[in-house]
Amino acid sequence: MDLESNYEIAPTAEFIQSNKFTRVALQFPDELLKDAVRVVSALRAKLRTLRESNAEQNDDAPEVGLFVMADTAYGSCCVDEVGASHVDADAVVHYGHTCLSPTTTLPAFFVFGKTSISVPDCVKNLSHYALPNGRRVLVLFGLDYAHSIQNIREKFAEVCGAESKPEVQYANVICSVMNPSKGCKVSNEVQGTSGSLTDNNSFGTLSANTYSIGGLVWKLAEGHKMDDYLLFWIGSNNSAFANIVLTYNGCEIVRYDASECSMVTDLSQQRKILKRRYYLMEKAKDANIVGILVGTLGVAGYLNMIHQMKVLITGAGKKVYTLVMGRPNPAKLANFPECDIFIYVSCAQTALLDSKEYLAPVITPFEAMLAFNRGCQWTGEYVMEFRGLINSSPVESRNFSEEARFSFLQGGYVEDFDPQGNGTEEDKEGALALANATEKVLQLRDNPNSIVKGTAKSGAEFLATRSYQGLDIHYDGSLPEPYFIGRSGRAAGYEDEKNGHEKS
Numbered sequence: 050m051d052l053e054s055n056y057e058i059a060p061t062a063e064f065i066q067s068n069k070f071t072r073v074a075l076q077f078p079d080e081l082l083k084d085a086v087r088v089v090s091a092l093r094a095k096l097r098t099l100r101e102s103n104a105e106q107n108d109d110a111p112e113v114g115l116f117v118m119a120d121t122a123y124g125s126c127c128v129d130e131v132g133a134s135h136v137d138a139d140a141v142v143h144y145g146h147t148c149l150s151p152t153t154t155l156p157a158f159f160v161f162g163k164t165s166i167s168v169p170d171c172v173k174n175l176s177h178y179a180l181p182n183g184r185r186v187l188v189l190f191g192l193d194y195a196h197s198i199q200n201i202r203e204k205f206a207e208v209c210g211a212e213s214k215p216e217v218q219y220a221n222v223i224c225s226v227m228n229p230s231k232g233c234k235v236s237n238e239v240q241g242t243s244g245s246l247t248d249n250n251s252f253g254t255l256s257a258n259t260y261s262i263g264g265l266v267w268k269l270a271e272g273h274k275m276d277d278y279l280l281f282w283i284g285s286n287n288s289a290f291a292n293i294v295l296t297y298n299g300c301e302i303v304r305y306d307a308s309e310c311s312m313v314t315d316l317s318q319q320r321k322i323l324k325r326r327y328y329l330m331e332k333a334k335d336a337n338i339v340g341i342l343v344g345t346l347g348v349a350g351y352l353n354m355i356h357q358m359k360v361l362i363t364g365a366g367k368k369v370y371t372l373v374m375g376r377p378n379p380a381k382l383a384n385f386p387e388c389d390i391f392i393y394v395s396c397a398q399t400a401l402l403d404s405k406e407y408l409a410p411v412i413t414p415f416e417a418m419l420a421f422n423r424g425c426q427w428t429g430e431y432v433m434e435f436r437g438l439i440n441s442s443p444v445e446s447r448n449f450s451e452e453a454r455f456s457f458l459q460g461g462y463v464e465d466f467d468p469q470g471n472g473t474e475e476d477k478e479g480a481l482a483l484a485n486a487t488e489k490v491l492q493l494r495d496n497p498n499s500i501v502k503g504t505a506k507s508g509a510e511f512l513a514t515r516s517y518q519g520l521d522i523h524y525d526g527s528l529p530e531p532y533f534i535g536r537s538g539r540a541a542g543y544e545d546e547k548n549g550h551e552k553s
Contacts, residue, residue: 056088057160061142062095064158064226066103071111074138076118078125078145081162085117088144122375123345124148124399126288128157128227130347146287147192148398149223149264151349151436157227161192166283166307168197172204174305174312175217175281180209185216185270185277189293191284192264194307195222201283218278220265229349262296262434263289263398275300283307286319288398294319295326295401295431322401327427329410333420335456335463336367336389337506340382342411343373344395354394354414354435365421368507379406387511392417397433414438423454 053059065073075092077085096113116136121129126148133141133155141157149159179186190198202219258269269275280302282290294302294316304313333339339362345351355371362369370388374381382391391411393400404411412420415432419425432438456463505511538544 052084052087052091055163056084056091056144058088058091058095060225061158061160062092062099064142065096065113065140066099068140068156070113070139072114072116072136072138074116074118074129074133074136074141076121076125076129076132076141076143079119081145082119085119089115089117123347124376124396126150126398127345127396128152128155128347130155145193146289147264148289148396149192149227150345150347150396152227152229153347153349154229156229159192159225159227161195161222161225163196164191164193164307166194166197167310168200168204170310171197171201171283171305171307172208175201175205176208178279178281178303179205179217184279185273186218186281187267187269187278188217188219188281188283189265189267190220190282191287191289192222194283216270218267218269220267223261223264223266263292279303281305286313288401291319291322291401292397292433295322296433298323298429298431323431326412326416326431329404329412330416330420330427331456332410333390333412333417334454338368338370338388338508338511339417340385340388340391340409341369341371342377342382342391342393342395343371344377344393344399348396348436350436351394354438357438358392358394358414358417361418361421365423367421370508377402377411379408382411383408387505387508394435397435400433400435 075085075089077088092115093113100112114136116133116138118129118132118141121127121132123129126146127150128141128143128147130141130152138155141152141155142160143157144160145162147159147161175186175188178184188198188201198219205217258271258273260267260269260275269278275297276299278300280293280297280300282293282302282304284290284304285306285308286304290304298320302316304316305311306313341355341358341362343351343355359369359371370385372385372391377391377393382388386408388409390409391404391407392414393402393411394414400413402411413433414435415438418438419427454463505514536543536545538546
């Protein structure tokens with residue numbers, strides 16, 4: 050597939066020209082950075098042609114400045130608005146795999162790419178699941194296969210013929226052009242591929258029968274639900290597919306690997322992720338110090354989610370710290386050993402971190418709401434998109450001061466902090482309100498074998514319990530101690546050692 054078609058040079062140039070942008074940032078992932086120079090050259094040539102053709106209508110049209118961005122601070126699937134702001138860009142053109150998370154300040158144009166696929170082989174495998182028993186099938190796909198869905202639809206209709214009409218539905222791409230969100234509750238107002246404006250309030254359930262996830266949207270038939278459908282995924286085993294498996298874990302799911310032209314029906318490894326996530330939720334319940342990892346600075350609503358997490362954690366009687374460090378890794382998080390658990394606020398496709406190598410687990414905002422909201426039970430439903438949690442009902446304070454909680458990990462009963470029965474109103478409004486409240490968390494009671502005693506409940510308390518707390522500097526006002534002259538020379542032979550050898 051040639052460069053002009055794969056990178057959509059003509060549509061990109063029309064997007065820039067029609068909106069009269071003068072400074073545009075081109076965001077490339079690492080695997081496509083090798084084509085950046087050729088893409089910029091082709092795009093400049095196309096913009097020059099458009100400018101010359103419109104010279105009579107607009108003589109003073111300025112030349113468009115193009116800036117290549119790579120090595121994003123966070124996930125490459127999100128629009129890097131922070132990097133674009135460094136060059137004062139008017140818009141961003143995003144290339145490659147994307148989560149289509151709504152932007153906050155800059156409009157964006159998405160070029161998904163066009164991965165090759167064998168349409169006849171894909172239709173053959175789709176027919177194997179749709180035709181024999183006439184079951185309902187929902188076709189989902191990676192965005193880099195969106196260009197072939199119409200061909201698959203037409204080829205499948207030919208195979209079925211006029212007599213057989215199985216219930217097969219195809220998801221659609223939400224948009225290729227995205228305008229910044231108008232507010233924190235409304236995710237985005239985007240321009241669809243047909244040119245009409247669609248108002249998308251959430252990327253989960255848009256209405257009674259309309260669903261959306263990972264840039265795809267579809268509408269189910271009346272009287273049916275997601276569990277009635279077999280999900281036929283076209284694409285690789287990437288973060289977008291993991292998002293599908295976790296969100297719709299009650300559905301039967303199969304995957305067509307277009308690169309290998311084969312079907313994958315064994316998803317046991319993906320489903321094991323749910324068991325581990327439940328374990329991490331139980332571990333989070335026993336945490337005293339929680340760190341919030343900021344995993345995005347551009348996805349609309351991330352500040353509201355961070356604030357909501359702070360309120361939730363504080364209400365549970367735990368200490369919270371907010372950390373901004375770019376892409377997290379074990380070495381970075383090891384600098385904060387006082388944190389028992391981390392909450393990663395990011396887009397849905399980067400939220401799941403395999404934290405087996407980390408000193409402390411990393412969970413999602415949805416898991417934090419289940420862990421820290423006392424009395425909540427997990428029903429099996431899983432929400433990856435944090436914007437679907439912003440509009441949820443606020444956490445209610447409940448009185449559990451007389452009831453201890455059983456910890457499955459510690460094998461005993463622990464007491465959780467009751468935010469309503471500690472301190473006066475003046476204490477709550479003061480700077481030491483949280484410190485005074487957390488002193489009453491996980492207290493040791495009469496029976497030392499049944500109640501687990503808590504450890505450090507703040508960073509300062511954790512530092513006080515460490516054997517090494519840094520250089521010990523005395524400020525007792527005493528006179529300076531006399532200094533001593535150390536050894537000089539190299540380790541192979543210091544000067545005083547040489548002198549000793551010479552005398553002997």
